[in-house]
Amino acid sequence: METALTDSLMNNALPGEFEMNAVGDLNPPMARFRERFSWALYDFANTVFSMNIATLYFSAWLVADLGHSNTLYATVNGIASAMVVLSIPIFGAISDATQRRKPWVVGFTLIACACTALMAILGQIGLPLIGEGISGATSSQTLSPGIALFGVLAAFTIANYTYQGAQPFYNAMMSELAPVDHRGRLSGMGAAFGYVGSITGVVLTFPFFTGSMPIIGAVPEKVVHFLRSAIPFTSHGGRVSTFVPTALLFLLFSLPLFIFCRDHNAIHGQKHVRWREAFSELRNTLAETKRYPGTLRFILTSFLYQDAMGTIIANMALYAIFAMGFVKGSEATLFVILTVPAVIGAYGIGKLVDRFGPKRTLSWVLASWIVLLMSMIVAPSRSVFWVVGACIGLIYGGVSTAERPLLLSLVPDIEAGRFFSLMVLSSRAAAVVGPFVWALAVDELTPVFGKGIAYRAGVLTVAFGMALALWTLRRVPDNFAGAKVK
Numbered sequence: 001m002e003t004a005l006t007d008s009l010m011n012n013a014l015p016g017e018f019e020m021n022a023v024g025d026l027n028p029p030m031a032r033f034r035e036r037f038s039w040a041l042y043d044f045a046n047t048v049f050s051m052n053i054a055t056l057y058f059s060a061w062l063v064a065d066l067g068h069s070n071t072l073y074a075t076v077n078g079i080a081s082a083m084v085v086l087s088i089p090i091f092g093a094i095s096d097a098t099q100r101r102k103p104w105v106v107g108f109t110l111i112a113c114a115c116t117a118l119m120a121i122l123g124q125i126g127l128p129l130i131g132e133g134i135s136g137a138t139s140s141q142t143l144s145p146g147i148a149l150f151g152v153l154a155a156f157t158i159a160n161y162t163y164q165g166a167q168p169f170y171n172a173m174m175s176e177l178a179p180v181d182h183r184g185r186l187s188g189m190g191a192a193f194g195y196v197g198s199i200t201g202v203v204l205t206f207p208f209f210t211g212s213m214p215i216i217g218a219v220p221e222k223v224v225h226f227l228r229s230a231i232p233f234t235s236h237g238g239r240v241s242t243f244v245p246t247a248l249l250f251l252l253f254s255l256p257l258f259i260f261c262r263d264h265n266a267i268h269g270q271k272h273v274r275w276r277e278a279f280s281e282l283r284n285t286l287a288e289t290k291r292y293p294g295t296l297r298f299i300l301t302s303f304l305y306q307d308a309m310g311t312i313i314a315n316m317a318l319y320a321i322f323a324m325g326f327v328k329g330s331e332a333t334l335f336v337i338l339t340v341p342a343v344i345g346a347y348g349i350g351k352l353v354d355r356f357g358p359k360r361t362l363s364w365v366l367a368s369w370i371v372l373l374m375s376m377i378v379a380p381s382r383s384v385f386w387v388v389g390a391c392i393g394l395i396y397g398g399v400s401t402a403e404r405p406l407l408l409s410l411v412p413d414i415e416a417g418r419f420f421s422l423m424v425l426s427s428r429a430a431a432v433v434g435p436f437v438w439a440l441a442v443d444e445l446t447p448v449f450g451k452g453i454a455y456r457a458g459v460l461t462v463a464f465g466m467a468l469a470l471w472t473l474r475r476v477p478d479n480f481a482g483a484k485v486k
Contacts (some may be wrong), residue, residue: 031177031264036186038256039177042105042170043194045253048201049163050194050313052246053116056202056335057209058156060317061123061239065131070318074439076153077314077431080160084428087165096418099265101169102257108166109254113247115159120233120243122151127240132329133210134238164428168420171404175413176264183405184358188350191397195342201249202336205242206329208234214333285418294477295410295419299426301472305366305399306427307434308465312373315438315458323455324385334386338393346397357480358406359473365398366470373463377456409479437461 030036052058062068095101126141126148141148178186206214208231211224228234231248234241289296312319320331352361372392379385403423411419438458445454 030179030182034260035262036177036189038260039173040186040190040193042254042257043190044197044200045250045257046109046163046166047194047197048246048249048253049112049116049159051198051335051339052201052205052242053156054160054163055313056317056332057239057242058119059314060321060331061131063318064321065239066127070315070439070442071436073314074435076157077160077435080157080164081428081431083157083161084164085425085432091165091169091421095169095172096415099414100263101173102261102263104169105166105173106258108162108169109250112159112162112166113251115155115162116247116250117233117244118155119152119159120240122148122155123240123243124233124236127152129236129238129240131238132327133241134236135211136236168423171420172416173261173263174404175408175416180408182354183408184350184353184401187404188347188353188397188401191346191350191401192343194400195339195346195393195397197253198339198342199336201246202332204249205245206332208241208245209237209239209332210329211237212329214336285422289422292411294475295407297472298407298410298476299423301469301476302403302423303426303430304465304469304472305369307430308369308462308469309399310427310431311434311438311465312459312462314435319455319459322451324379324382326382334389338386338389341390341393342396345394346401349395349398349401353402353405357478358402358409359476359478359480361398362402362406363470363473365395365402366466366473368395368398369466370463370470373459373466377459377463406476410477434465
């Protein structure tokens, strides 16, 4: 299979488009800046969704405003992750067979945007308009609350699934855009753009939530009225009114990738992919990890740290509200300010990857996570929490910045889509478990010890996962020196 794929690639490649060594690694010339910039800007786009929906607004709307449990939120997150586990590796095998990544990114992104907007529609025509930021709400509802809640949860599940589903194909595009020894910087640029996207997403949607801006304060009433009149399903304010603006921003900043990026090495003339072979390829991918030393161990490592990060990301807003006492949307201001160090840190960590290698850099990042999570648990006040949070922001982008080049150093580039998909499979399988561990810890301990201790216990489970990841990473080979001379 690998030989046939390599031959097909070589026969269909444009002259001078890329070079391939004996083990199937691509070492392309530097793509045009416009294309590299557009690829990195997609990190900006998808972190608008990640921050606003997966981290900040949806969980607080469901749990703090509507009064549902952490377990319900963990359930819909777990379903989305299970859907990724069942489907994305198969899609990755098909993508590798044709060397086409872009269509998957575009398709998943469009579905995620549509479902995010649908959450706002169903949430406002069938669920109570209550919670922080709501103003001028009426009690008229055109849909049964039960049906509306089911629809919202289903739309969130699909949006979350497709947002996650685009990631392995987006990551695999990187191997065609930069030589091996420049990928750390390109990955770092994408991660840095991602955190700028997080800030931008919160700043631009916050007026729809409370009629004010983080840090700055109140927005003139005429401006708020204009914004809420121009964007549908935002007129009542509150967290639910941020969903449509988030969908629009996600789509807007994805357009450069849609327009300017391309699949450089797409296999032409192969019109159909045999589904039976695609299913068997999933099994073969797992078996072939033995051919590339350290790959299976690294996938296990990603299982642990991605689970920990996904859990803390999904619940950080709730932690700020219930454990640290942030109110009236002040948790959004917290996230804006703490994201600034992430922009600097992501790009700086990208340079560390190129200088010291992705494995060593990732080890430093995971060790820092453990220290800071334990500091978060014992933080005695919001002031100390701000300091700890700023430090977390500084190293937050380090995982995604280092893991992409690390996986590419372990496997041939022409098979990157399959192995990125397998890594997503691993991390999403863990994410089915992680949020439930958090939810059970919080929901079971709250009646006994109160929310403050219960949410701190949740953070402790995350720190334990990071510690296990650091331990398993130790025996992953460091191929950094060899990668530089491929």
